Amino acid sequence: MTSGYGSEVELRRGLVRFGRGLSRLGFMPGTSGNLSVRLDEERILATPTGRSKALLRSDEMVVVDPEGRQLAGSLRVTSEIGMHLAIYRMRPDAIAVIHSHPPIATGFACSGRPLDEPLCSEAVMTLGVVPLAPYATTGTDDLAASLEPLIPEHSAILLANHGAVTFGGDLLDAYLKMETVEHFAHICLVAHQLGSRRPLEGRAVDQLREARERYLANVH
Secondary structure: OEEOOEEHHHHHHHHHHHHHHHHHOOOOOOOOOEEEEEEEOOEEEEOEOOOOOOOOOHHHOEEEOOOOOEEEOOOOEOOOHHHHHHHHHHOOOOOEEEEEOOHHHHHHHHOOOOEOOOOOHHHHHHOOOEOEEOOOOOOOHHHHHHHOOOHHHOOEEEEOOOEEEEEEOOHHHHHHHHHHHHHHHHHHHHHHHHOOOOOOOHHHHHHHHHHHHHHHHHHO
16 A cells, blocks of 8 residues: 555564664664554554564554554554654654664663753754653653643654654655664764863854754755
8 A cells, every 4th residue: 555655564664674773783672662654644554562673573663643543553552652653643744653762872861861061063953952841651641731832842852761753754854863863872872981071152153053954954
């Protein structure tokens, strides 16, 4: 079946491909983490619960509607589907969502620290500020609720004592944002360890934000 977002066969393969990539990076150890992508306006394709992303097959994916009701698949959908649905509901431009546990970024989340210092021009340009959502229990409605104030203005968010979530115009976009979140966290950690971090200031930050706005306008 083909939709405006791509063929279902290719999207299933994409979930497998990027799930394996995130697993190899160490962002989805064990059975943790989840991915989803829009099939169309009424259906979302998502990874099932309790499966290693390193071993997941395309025929194990689950289809749900925007309310989270399961439409297809023999396995149960991820227990964190509510987080994905909140993002799709609030961001019509979001076509794919990834939740994972990149270790350094998650370390910041477990320390109550957002990634909000403009230390690296590339991160300012591609991500902007990566805020920290307050703690909420995984698999509950509270998790989605904790994200809602941040979803409209951000496409990468840290989850306190939990991990991170990114979303974008396709699976590759969401994947690259997750990769960049961890890279930026690593840079921030090293800068703090060196004890002489030098954040960008004033006009330098303004120029990067203007460049980001131009880039996003061209992408959309």
